[in-house]
Amino acid sequence: MKKLLPLYFFMAFFFSVKGFAQEEKSSGHHQTFGISISHVNIFNGVDNSENKLISLPAWGIDYNYWFNEKWGLGLHTDITVDKFTVDENLGDDASLERSFPIAPAIMGMRKFGNHTIMFGIGGEFEKEENLFLNRLGYEYGIEVSEKWEVGAALNYDFRWNAYDSYTVSIGVSRVLN
Secondary structure, three states, X not given: OOOOHHHHHHHHHHOOOOOOOOOOOOOXXXXXXXXXXXXXXXXEEEEOOEEEEEEEEEEEEEEEEEOOOOEEEEEEEEEEXXXXXXXXXXXXXXXXXXXXXXXXXXXXXXXXXXXXXXEEEEEEEOOOOOEEEEEEEEXXXXXXXXXXXXXXXXXXXXXXXXOEEEEEEEEEEEEOO
């Protein structure tokens, strides 16, 4: 465990998260890149033939372009790093097998000080079946220097005709310009 500690510090300080943007004093337009560690929580997951809430590890990779200090557009990608089975929302007792799905979404963002609300559309891509999704999110970021911010996020994904999930994330982001 002690051997991994330097790796954790390296990741925390040299990578960047979940689209936590920094406000600039001038025109306000800028770009951010972020990386986060997450847990995806699925309400109708199947474990040992039992329907229950399952929690899975995930990574988040975000790129954001801020038009001004309040409005932005981003590409937020969640990568679930596990295999799982869910009961579909269709009510016909159908199960859906998922294997390491990747879920990018184009997000519109509105910033209120340290708080950001987001709404977007995207898809979940996986070898068996691709799904359409809507994502609703909230982020809280704290500036630690002029170019770095740490924060936490909560997102809810509506996968149409399939299943819903929520994601809890923490991470860092870097202002690129």
